[in-house]
Amino acid sequence: MTPGARAQAAIDVLDAWQAGQAPEQALTRWARASRYAGSKDRAAVRDLVYSAIRCARSHAAMGQGDDGRAMIIGGLREAGDAPEAVFDGSRFAPDALQDHERRVCDLNALPEAVRLDMPDWLLPYLERSLGPDWRTVAAELRKRAPVFLRVNAAKCSRDEAVAALATDGIVTAAHPLSPTALEVVEGARRVHLSAAFNDGLVELQDVASQAVIDLTGVTAGMRVLDYCAGGGGKALAMAAQGAEVYAHDVNQKRMNDLPERVRRAGVDIAILECPGMGGTYDMVLADAPCSGSGAWRRAPQGKWDLTEERLSELCNIQAEILGDIAPLVAVGGQLVYATCSLFDEENQAQIEAFISRTPGWKIVRSQRFTPLDGGDGFFVAVLQRDGVA
Numbered sequence: 420m421t422p423g424a425r426a427q428a429a430i431d432v433l434d435a436w437q438a439g440q441a442p443e444q445a446l447t448r449w450a451r452a453s454r455y456a457g458s459k460d461r462a463a464v465r466d467l468v469y470s471a472i473r474c475a476r477s478h479a480a481m482g483q484g485d486d487g488r489a490m491i492i493g494g495l496r497e498a499g500d501a502p503e504a505v506f507d508g509s510r511f512a513p514d515a516l517q518d519h520e521r522r523v524c525d526l527n528a529l530p531e532a533v534r535l536d537m538p539d540w541l542l543p544y545l546e547r548s549l550g551p552d553w554r555t556v557a558a559e560l561r562k563r564a565p566v567f568l569r570v571n572a573a574k575c576s577r578d579e580a581v582a583a584l585a586t587d588g589i590v591t592a593a594h595p596l597s598p599t600a601l602e603v604v605e606g607a608r609r610v611h612l613s614a615a616f617n618d619g620l621v622e623l624q625d626v627a628s629q630a631v632i633d634l635t636g637v638t639a640g641m642r643v644l645d646y647c648a649g650g651g652g653k654a655l656a657m658a659a660q661g662a663e664v665y666a667h668d669v670n671q672k673r674m675n676d677l678p679e680r681v682r683r684a685g686v687d688i689a690i691l692e693c694p695g696m697g698g699t700y701d702m703v704l705a706d707a708p709c710s711g712s713g714a715w716r717r718a719p720q721g722k723w724d725l726t727e728e729r730l731s732e733l734c735n736i737q738a739e740i741l742g743d744i745a746p747l748v749a750v751g752g753q754l755v756y757a758t759c760s761l762f763d764e765e766n767q768a769q770i771e772a773f774i775s776r777t778p779g780w781k782i783v784r785s786q787r788f789t790p791l792d793g794g795d796g797f798f799v800a801v802l803q804r805d806g807v808a
């Protein structure tokens with residue numbers, strides 16, 4: 420496909436997104452209807468679409484409109500490319516620029532929320548939660564996230580994983596945020612096809628997500644319940660440390676891929692429908708449903724979908740989950756609460772509210788990561804239940 424044809428495809432997908440389709444669904448529909456598109460074309464269209472969604476407000480403004488076409492024009496302008504070269508009206512390419520679309524608009528001249536690609540209502544939340552860093556963090560969320568791998572300590576060392584990945588042309592570098600983390604420097608699209616991945620030496624997992632597991636202090640032999648296991652990323656990381664891991668999720672379907680991931684990793688994880696039936700645990704992890712604001716580089720549609728009402732609903736669900744899991748922690752055991760949110764309401768404030776309404780608990784440690792640390796934004800708090808185990 421020509422650059423113009425790829426741009427037109429991205430415009431169609433973005434228009435479908437604006438009409439209410441999820442980006443992945445819109446991309447899949449486009450790909451099914453466009454059998455001529457090769458893997459490089461599909462990857463290029465996906466990149467255009469996700470860059471546009473991350474920067475939807477600013478790029479639309481820079482493209483003098485509010486639709487997919489304007490977003491792609493604006494994106495080209497921010498990248499320093501001339502939109503006229505792509506919007507030339509040739510076969511399969513978008514129509515040539517209209518007069519109003521030729522007006523150049525500088526990113527720095529846009530209002531703050533537009534320039535930072537945030538809904539207006541979110542700015543005070545970001546400022547309150549992140550302090551003086553908030554603008555830098557918001558600007559970072561406009562960029563594409565790096566790809567990280569977790570080395571499966573149950574199967575190999577970090578150096579062995581680096582060497583195995585290199586045989587498939589995947590270049591990685593150790594990341595300082597976690598001793599298990601590798602950042603993919605070259606060949607990210609080949610990871611799924613590599614022998615290292617298929618033999619379970621590595622898993623795709625954000626570096627901050629790995630650092631959260633490091634901070635739990637999980638050790639071999641610990642009986643651990645992952646109460647909100649989802650795809651099982653954190654459950655797998657804890658099992659790789661030798662813990663006896665039980666996985667639960669209110670939505671069982673979210674764990675559909677877990678048995679295959681467990682097999683690949685060469686670990687054991689028991690899937691539980693009713694975690695209360697299993698007695699108490701040394702550690703219960705709640706990687707709670709949240710705004711996902713720390714991961715808006717990867718799932719940027721989330722920042723446009725979130726509303727104040729939804730945020731407050733999520734805070735209520737998190738408080739409920741904390742109340743549900745507290746009795747599952749053994750006396751003297753630990754409750755680990757984590758979110759991939761940047762907002763204080765879902766993080767420290769949530770934990771402080773839990774401590775103040777639930778006697779018998781203390782905060783052992785808590786930490787927040789932002790994309791300025793390299794990975795996704797994350798929060799983790801480790802709480803201890805009073806008493807002798």
Ligand SMILES: C[S@@+](CC[C@H](N)C(=O)[O-])C[C@H]1O[C@@H](n2cnc3c(N)ncnc32)[C@H](O)[C@@H]1O
Pocket residue numbers: 646647648649650651652653654667668669670673706707708709736740
């Ligand atoms: C952030 S995701 C978990 C991601 C996962 N831990 C990982 O590392 O891949 C949150 C999960 O919590 C689940 N969830 C939501 N409400 C829940 C509840 N009340 N009890 C248990 N799980 C819940 C959701 O289905 C979702 O899979």
